[in-house]
Amino acid sequence: MTDKSKLHGANFPSARDELPSNQQDKPAAYRLAYTDQDFLLREELRGLRFHLELQKPEMTLKEHGVESTIVIFGSARFPSPEDADAALLLAQDSGDPAKVRAAKRDQRNSHHYEQARRLGELITAHSNNCDPNEQLYVVTGGGPGIMEAANRGASDAGGKSIGLNIVLPHEQDPNPYISPEFCFRFHYFGIRKMHFMLRAKAVVVCPGGFGTFDELFEALTLIQTGKSKRVPVILIGHEFWRQAINLEFLRDEGVISPEDVNMINVVDTAEQAWQHIVDFYQLSPGERIRC
Structure with missing residues (x-):
């Protein structure tokens, strides 16, 4: 009987098949290039490292069928309400007025954490029940604060999310x-920001600092210049954003076009942000109810 397995597969052994087990015991020149960490970390190979950081998440997400994401940005410094309450008690016990003021501020800002958590839950609840063509994954910068909250909301809803x-x-x-399986780590900010936008069907931004502003304006610039498709850019928190950004001033000074003012939508709640996404993409009404 013929062995049909001989009709399949490459003729040459793979790099993995020929990977020696004692590479580090050999002189540097003798090591296979793709196993030699010192070689891979040379300045001349920065371009190759760019490529690797682009390809690793790209290949992983494709293998898992992740095509569409909702990006949620925001401060790493906002605590959960329970952590904020605990920190305030400790500050009051210390008797230090400065610590009490800071703890009260953090307690006040902890509602941003709750909004991000709720939004992660809404997006994921929809995706758990919708047609595969409407499936959306929460993606964040993977750290604490707003990022943790959004990933936590997705977990609360029993779904997967990306960091x-x-x-x-x-x-x-x-x-x-x-x-x-979706917890990635980057060395290069540029490649990381590219991954945020590659699959983004909406960008939702909670209050934050330099990093959040960098990510927001990167998205706006890509959309404004036509380098990215137009997607909803939604800011949560009128009180914060009306003081932090004045697009009307930039328009009046002539540094942005009048229509650029309409690139963002400002809301106050996770439900309002999600509703804007639902309306923009005309998502299934039945799935909207399940959320």
């Missing part, structure tokens, strides 16, 4: 609510 973590001088650990 794109970054190596920082002061280590940022991934939050525990990211699906392990």
Whole structure:
């Protein structure tokens, strides 16, 4: 009987098949190039490392059928309400007025955490019940604060979510609510930001600092210049954003076009943000009810 398996497969052994087990015991010149970490980390190979950081998440997400995401940005510094309440008690016990003021501020801002958590839950609840063509995955920067909240909401809804973590001088650990198979880590900010936008069907931005503004204006610039398809850009929190950004001023000064003012929509709740996405894409009304 003929062995049909001989009709399949490559003629040459794969790189994995020929991977030696004792590479590090050999002189550097003798090591296979793709196993030699010192070689891969040379300055001249920065372009190759760019490519690897682009390809690893890209291949993983494609293999898992992830095609559409909702990106949620926001401050890493906002605590959950329960953590904010605990921190306020400790501050009051310390008797330090500055610590009490800071703790009260954090307690006030903890509602942003709750909005991000609720939005992650709404998106994922929809995706758990919808037609596969409408499936959406929450993606965040993978850290604490708003990022944790959105991943946590997706986990609360029983779904998967994505985290794109970054190596920082002061280590940022991934939050525990990211699906392990979608917990990525980057060295290059540029490649990480590209991954945020590659599959984004909406960008939702909670209050935040320099990193959040960088991510927001990167998205706006890509859309304004036509480098990205137009997708909803939604800011949550009128009180914060009306003081933090003045697009009307930029329009009046002539540094942006009049129509650029309409690139963003400002809302106050997760439900309003989700409704805007539902309306923009005309998502199934039945799935909207399930959320």
